[in-house]
Amino acid sequence: MSLEAPDTPETDDVPERTPDELEALLGDLVVDRDDHLNAPGFVIRPDTVQETLSRLKSAAGYDHLSLVTAQEYENRYESIYHLKKFDDPTQEVSVVVPADKDRPVSESGEAVFRTADWHEREAYDLIGIEYDDHPDLRRILLPETWQGHPLSMDYDRDRPQIATLPAHANPLEEHHLDAESDTMFLNIGPHHPATHGVLHLKTILDGEQVIDVEPDIGYLHRCEEQMAQSGTYRHQIMPYPDRWDWGGGGLLNEWAYARAAEDLADIEVPEYAQVIRTMGAEMCRIAAHMLALATFALDVNGDFTATFMYAINDRERVQNLLEDLTGQRLMFNYFRLGGVVWDLPEPREEFFSKTRDFLDQLPGSVEEYHDLVTANEIFQMRTIDTGILPPEVAKEYGATGPVVRGSGVDYDLRRDDPYGYYDELDWDVVTEDGCDNYSRLLVRMREVEESAKIIEQCVDLLEDWPEDERTIQANVPRTLRPDDDTEIYRAVEAAKGELGIYIRADGTDKPARFKIRSPCFSNLQTLPEMANGEYIPDVIAALGSLDIVLGEVDR
């Protein structure tokens, strides 16, 4: 339990290598260079993926595989491994792996980064690249009976999808009723109150102990990437990010798209708009963490309904403020490329005093939550030292956000890869060393307090902002057409962790490839690590402490 002391400049002691040094390190593994706007890109042969990744990981310190993007070109398939460092996420490198058009096979990076498992399964599912050496290459988002790979070029949308009877056989019917075996197969979900939506956990139990749990996702795969790829940059994409993480994360998600697209199209956001964005985003973070607290308390013990009601009450207060600001309760659609859609509501004083009222009562209610929940003996028995996630494992799976900060890893993009107005403000990154369910909750609750600090400073700034300098939007061309073949990957710190967007422009007004790096997707992957060997109620607690939102997991 330690707040990161603000005076430890930890980003300075990580040696940064120039692209040429990296190229020298990789030697003849590099076939070509394909630089992205955010990072140098090295093209390698499809059978040297493991060697390249492990050299970058061990020799150059790139220990965070943020995202695997797959896409199809006219003449080839391509997987991109976006690597970062947990110590300094501004040091990035992309490993570009082209694969043959007729027979797209590429070596799997799973042996080097555990997190590549699900990312490559998704790439196989949606694009159709096959990964050699992958431990378990099958569909992840679409039903296993699906025919075709929907984001590949030759996908026929009109072809009917036919599922056969054997494909729909009851999984419990035969092979799990094995009299010889001591284990029991248990389905949790997809409709279950504790799964926070439509998640399916295939659990194998020995008595009350969990031997193996396998999350089965895809029950809410709403084709978000396809939606974004068929919308124009300027206005048509922005409504969708609100619907990735609906737990309150609306503006935080919009910022992810805004940041990537603004850097891609070289748009400068006015300072005033950045302050408004920062304030709105932190309000969203409070709403999201309140929801996490409410549902986690319910998951752990049904008697915590009071906590649920209290937390929802606080959420209502934030939502009222956000509604005043944006005009919407949940799906804000408030950001625009180059700023925000409108200024603070008039009369401004009223909005400021409402916000201040909220901030004034917040410490009291946080205190109340500590009394109700974290100081509660039952709650502590259920959460302390359960769902252990060691920091090395968390990093291996690419976990981010409160999950990794609850394991003591000091990683927050708001500070480490600053955007918006965060680096001008005074606040701290919260970490906890417990690595258990309890620390993850504590991180969230203390982040609420940090967010309140940020909002307060933003309100002060906005109140004194000279009236003739209140520019809310930069001049942005009516139609945006970023240059052909420019690629960018940018991430922000959303409520659940690192939310990144990869965009490839092809010279038109729509993105040619729009890939979402969802924090929940990576975080959920750690569940087996936390749950295997524990009792079944602890699985539910571990799942609740991950605070996943299925819309973001499945996209």
Added chain:
Amino acid sequence: MSSDQPFITDESRVVTETRDSRMEGQGDRFNSRLREAFGSSPFILTKFDKFLNWCRGSSMFMLQFGIACCSIEMMHTYAVKHDLDRFGSGVPRASPRQADVMIVPGTIVSKFAPRMKRVYDQMPEPKFVVGMGSCTISGGPFQEGYNVIKGAEEVIPIDIHVPGCPPRPEALVYGVVKLQERVANGEAAPVTVKPYELEEFSDLERDELVEKLTDQIDEDELVMRYNFADSP
């Protein structure tokens, strides 16, 4: 009062018979004319039905069922401030076997549709469905998605649609109260044969149906057909 006999015919006879049967023990007391009259009189029956409908409409058990974004607003509807329980319908049940109403709060995709149908089938009759949000009407903002079912009505019958993306809690309260009104006014649960099943194959005979589908399948083991491009 459409019974053949007047409600009270020969007063002495009726009263005597009842009293006699009481004094004499069982007799045909349990099949007395009075009971017969009560049982066959539509007037009394209608009242009783009305009473039951009123009970049913005033105490609806919801299925605790979250799918997508709308479920956040649904939670707010259940919780403080909006408090759906004021209207006698705010008790979420975790098991479909105990629920009367299912609120469908979100986008249905191909992988989830069969599961949702199964949950619906597990609910006891009479059962009602409130479709929440644009996704359950038409697929909403995700209508073009390769994986998205264009409206929940393709899977289960829906009684009330609440439009919005997402609807505000007030809108959901209005929708649920409308449903309660309809139930209290005697609306029964929909028939088991669903319109979506009839629409596509209309009045084809069973053999014709197989014939019609043979060009789409290899074996004769078809159980489900996802064809979202053609769906209405």
